[in-house]
Amino acid sequence: MGRKQFNMAKTKIRKAVFPAAGLGTRFLPATKAIPKEMLPVVDKPIIQYGVEEAIAAGCDQIIIVTGRGKTVIEDHFDISVELERQLESRGKLDLLAMARQISNLGRVAYIRQKEAMGLGHAVLMARDLVGDEPFAVILPDDVIDATPPCLQQMVSVFDEVQSSILATQVVEGPAISSYGVIDAKPTARNPRIMEVKALVEKPKLKDAPSKNAIIGRYILTPRIFELLETTPLGAGGELQLTDGIRGLLEHEKVYGYSFEGTRYDAGDKLGFLKATVEFALKREDLGDEFRAWLQGLSPLKS
Ligand code: G1P
Numbered sequence: 001m002g003r004k005q006f007n008m009a010k011t012k013i014r015k016a017v018f019p020a021a022g023l024g025t026r027f028l029p030a031t032k033a034i035p036k037e038m039l040p041v042v043d044k045p046i047i048q049y050g051v052e053e054a055i056a057a058g059c060d061q062i063i064i065v066t067g068r069g070k071t072v073i074e075d076h077f078d079i080s081v082e083l084e085r086q087l088e089s090r091g092k093l094d095l096l097a098m099a100r101q102i103s104n105l106g107r108v109a110y111i112r113q114k115e116a117m118g119l120g121h122a123v124l125m126a127r128d129l130v131g132d133e134p135f136a137v138i139l140p141d142d143v144i145d146a147t148p149p150c151l152q153q154m155v156s157v158f159d160e161v162q163s164s165i166l167a168t169q170v171v172e173g174p175a176i177s178s179y180g181v182i183d184a185k186p187t188a189r190n191p192r193i194m195e196v197k198a199l200v201e202k203p204k205l206k207d208a209p210s211k212n213a214i215i216g217r218y219i220l221t222p223r224i225f226e227l228l229e230t231t232p233l234g235a236g237g238e239l240q241l242t243d244g245i246r247g248l249l250e251h252e253k254v255y256g257y258s259f260e261g262t263r264y265d266a267g268d269k270l271g272f273l274k275a276t277v278e279f280a281l282k283r284e285d286l287g288d289e290f291r292a293w294l295q296g297l298s299p300l301k302s
Helices: 046-056 071-076 080-088 093-103 119-125 150-161 174-178 225-232 241-248 269-282 285-293
Strands: 014-021 061-066 107-112 135-138 142-145 162-168 181-187 192-199 212-220 252-258 262-265
Touching: 014 046, 014 119, 046 061, 046 071, 046 135, 046 142, 046 150, 061 119, 071 107, 080 093, 080 241, 119 241, 119 262, 135 150, 135 174, 142 162, 142 174, 142 212, 142 269, 150 162, 150 192, 150 212, 162 181, 162 192, 162 241, 181 241, 181 252, 192 241, 212 252, 225 241, 262 269
Parallel strands: 014 061, 014 135, 061 107, 162 252
Antiparallel strands: 135 212, 142 262, 162 212, 181 192, 181 212, 192 252
């Protein structure tokens, strides 16, 4: 096995890649002119939850893979001079601090994916910006409420296993066919950490090797880039990240990690509604009033 050696004592996950070029067809008509990554859960665009998670996990370089119609994502993480000037002159210092905090969220680089050729292709676009070091991938649609944040949990596992890690959760029934699915064996030291034996993208229910679905958080070694270069197109005629990771298995260990926390598929209407309600209920400034209002809703009483 030609296992690539990193000097793990010095290796830190510094870079997080955010594929954000998808068309968001599951959320039409809202996403006709607005990127799905900018849909707000309560008052924050879903991509900002992911960026804050990456920074909390110690990443200081954010790489966003965008496409046509996504420039408002760049504007969101940039300084808004007019807005800041107005907030300052009106003495709205709390809002000013919030606006500044967003543009100070670490270094953000953008690269365009010119054609929607799949998640593996989107990750491959980040190759030059990532270079030869392990890195994180965050799929912004997957908003995860967890303490510590999901990526931080995975970074702790990476410190231990020094290999690629895929976040997973159990998915029951036919919904499993919407995911990458792993066949894995729990490790003796921690059953949440599983050694991956095989993985398949969007299997039919009868072909799914387990109920452990891949969720949108990955830590990958840079070998993934050379593998993605030669991975044939897979499910849906797209270059699948899952297929590239299957290639990794021939060279190094890959782990599944069943994270602690709740994941919302915010790219789906129902998942988005659930995230909105749960996050609003947790807000200090809104939660009590919102809870009281929800409890009084007449359709819930019948
Ligand atoms: C992608 C991945 C899939 C993974 C899922 C998690 O699928 O290809 O392996 O399980 O994200 O959200 P998509 O949701 O882009 O179809």
